[in-house]
Amino acid sequence: MDLNDTPQQAEYRAKVRSWLEEHKHEAPVLQGEGAIEDEHEAVEAHRAWQRKLAEAGLTGVTWPTEYGGQGLGPLEQVIVNQEISRAGVPGILDAIGVGMLGPTIIAHGTEEQKQRYLAAMLHGDEVWCQLFSEPAAGSDLAGIQSRAKPQDDGSWVLNGQKVWTTNAQFASFGLLLARTDPDVPKHKGLTMFIVPMDAEGVTVRGLRQITGDAEFNEVFFDDVALDPDLVVGPVNGGWGTALTTLMFERLTIGGGGEGMGYRADRFARALASDPAAVRDPEVRKRFGELATDLLALRFTGYRILTALQRGQIPGPEAGMGKVTVVNAAVAAGDLIADVIGPDAFSLDDEWNYLISFLPGLKSAGGTEEILRNTVGERVLGLPPEPRLDKGIPFSELRDKEREAAGASA
């Protein structure tokens, strides 16, 4: 076992660190004390920061060089994350695009799509959003109803609604899953599209969250015309394309808990500044337990990286990272609020946001129940539950569901 950098990695780390040292005063303050208040201003400052990181080669570290990436391994990406966190500066604005949607386009897109979209995404010039969830389909994503109909000239017309769409309020593009054939079972008739957010017929409405901010939105599509070259991956093969995005999503949230700032040492600093808390056995017990989980997450991350680096698929340890990080961070926020008292909830306190954001994060990117189902079936090999939607054309499914809901009402 070896956690040390190789000479090349050490050199890379030194380079990253010195760039950050030199430029960290240019980074915007986005949270806590002194944060930029105006939302639009904050986004533009964050965008400018992403551009600087991109120009320095610190975004898309693992992306191929022909699309503006660095063509390096997952380890170098981790080195960049670690150094960004060490420098105390924000990461990129478009983590969803660069972390999940760009890699989906790299895996399934055409060469023209890669040339057109990827570099602008990396630089933050065009931010992306993930248009998957709908009011009636989240966990059961394959049940989406947004409908894209083929036209005689090969283009498509899109109608429907998406919801909980993070960053849609300033995104240039969205990656959207739509139903293209309702007369086949629900996983079969789906297609992935790129949607220009400024297209005619696209309406974005902000939804305020527990934090009080509106970071996610509902998005409406009324007869939106989509060119044929906006299809990503095979027509009616969108489920496979979506699975690629979801895989990257889980790696981003589960493996990146530390990158999201949910680190044992950060919580320790908050508690250590209160001498009475440091001596309180109850505080110590709660902190010892949640810190154990957060430490486990860090070293699980190294196991996952080792596998990725060897070109292997990570083992069972990878699936539950999100559950561990969210629950441990919830426990940390709860403990810190107990220690600080009501003042932890004051608007300019860093814990206010953390505490309010976490309940939603439990659902984002797959709920705990869904993750446990997936791991139970795929990793432990336990039998799935009986399903009532297998093999039924999507067009007949809604009627059946309505009937069942009516019967139980």
Added chain:
Amino acid sequence: MNFELSDEQRALQEAARGALSRHKTLEAARDALDGGERLDLWDMAREVGWPGLLVSEEHGGAGLGGLDAMLVLAECGRVLASVPLLGHVPATAVLDAAGSHAELLSALADGERRAAFAGAQPPGDLSQEWTADPRRGHARVPAPRAEVDGDAAVVTGEVAWVPDAPGADVLVVAVVDADGAARAVLVDAGAQGVTVEPVVRYDATRLLGHVRLDGARGEVLAAADTELAAAWYLGQGLLAAESLGAVERALEVSVEYAKERFTFGRAIGSYQAVKHALVEVLRRQENARSLMYYAGWARQDAPAEFPLAASAARVAAGRALDFAARELISVHGGIGATWEHDAPYYFRRAQLSRRLLGGMGSATDRVAGELLGQAAA
């Protein structure tokens, strides 16, 4: 970066599993509780070279690392095998660090003689004291005191619940001298003033003893107090590993049963209440494994982090085993609660282990203390 087991470590694991599979350890666990004799696998351990795992090669040992020893303990834990390594291995680590007593070390490495470590919990961020496990109750007791004169020491005090003390030939004792400094003292188990009272509680596979020292004469070892602390934390890491192994087996058996037992026309493993609980066992198991690797790595490459790493591994594995053992029983329904089933022996192992070597409470507190101490610095 490489944070996985090496091929050699996998081979060690497989060899250990193979050697242990030739013994009916679970039946032995039941028999021992029924008043039969404890199946002691020391001879088997000698054949495969475990007594000398951490002893350097020049003294006849294998010269391996802490993680290797943990892997062996995990295999023992899987099948609840009684191999007195939990006390022996940390004792040999202290002796090896001291660098004296070559002859004794090679006898210990060979397994011809056996050692036990009567350790003390090192000072933490809030307390400067070295403390030992008490016989009963919540208050920890001061580590034994020693009058030191050159290499000679006269030791008085008690350490309760010492793993593998009964039958050990020598004891490595963590003591505090007149200046309040921690010292390692080597005591012959047969020396005057030494009493080892064997105690069996709840899990009859576990060899434990109360060690009493009444003016017992011993030799001061040239091991720094950091070595004594490292030996305490090695004990935490080994106990964590042993628990992790037991979790693995408990999960395998639970999953197997959940696939074949049917109720209401479905396998019980298809019900979410059962499935999610088994996934929780898996989650805790993998977290504990990551921390065991951390402990093994830290002992070698980041000694300053070893107290944190080993304590965290202990916390994660102890909690995992408690959960896994209870789940093993409930997944099996009525049969899981019977003497005939293996589940109760995993449960007994879980409950006793959690209370040994400072207990889970101390380990959890140590995780907090290490991190809070670093943050304040």
